[in-house]
Amino acid sequence: MMARxxxxxxxxxxxxxxxxxFTDLDxxxxxxxxxxxxxxxADGCALSWFDxxxxxxxxxxxxGAAMRSPSKARRTGQKDHA
Structure with missing residues (x-):
C-alpha cells in the first residue's frame, strides 16, 4: 500500500x-x-486517448492485475464483450 x-x-x-x-513511447x-x-x-490504471x-x-x-487492453479500438458507447 502506498503511503500518503x-x-x-x-x-x-x-x-x-x-x-x-525514455526513448521509447510505449x-x-x-x-x-x-x-x-x-x-x-489503485487496483488498476489505464491511459487512453480519444480520436x-x-x-x-x-x-x-x-x-494492474485485473486490467487488460482491448484488442481493438471501440466506438464511443460500445461495450467490450470479450
Whole structure:
C-alpha cells in the first residue's frame, strides 16, 4: 500500500525525473501508468486517448492485475464483450 504525503511527492518527483530518460513511447506510457497506479493505490490504471475524427477511444497502456487492453479500438458507447 502506498503511503500518503511525502511518499507521494517523492514518487511524483521520481516520475518527473524518469520521464525524460525514455526513448521509447510505449515503455514511457507503461512506466507512467504503473507508477500512477501505485501513487493512487489503485487496483488498476489505464491511459487512453480519444480520436475525435474517428470517434474511437484508444487504450495506450494499462497497469494492474485485473486490467487488460482491448484488442481493438471501440466506438464511443460500445461495450467490450470479450
Amino acid at each position: 504525503g511525502a511518499d507521494r511527492l517523492e514518487v511524483l518527483c521520481e516520475l518527473n525525473r524518469r520521464l525524460a530518460t 515503455e514511457l506510457l507503461r512506466y507512467a501508468t504503473r507508477r500512477a497506479r501505485e501513487l493512487f493505490d 475525435r475524427r474517428r470517434r474511437k477511444l484508444y487504450v495506450s497502456a494499462v497497469a
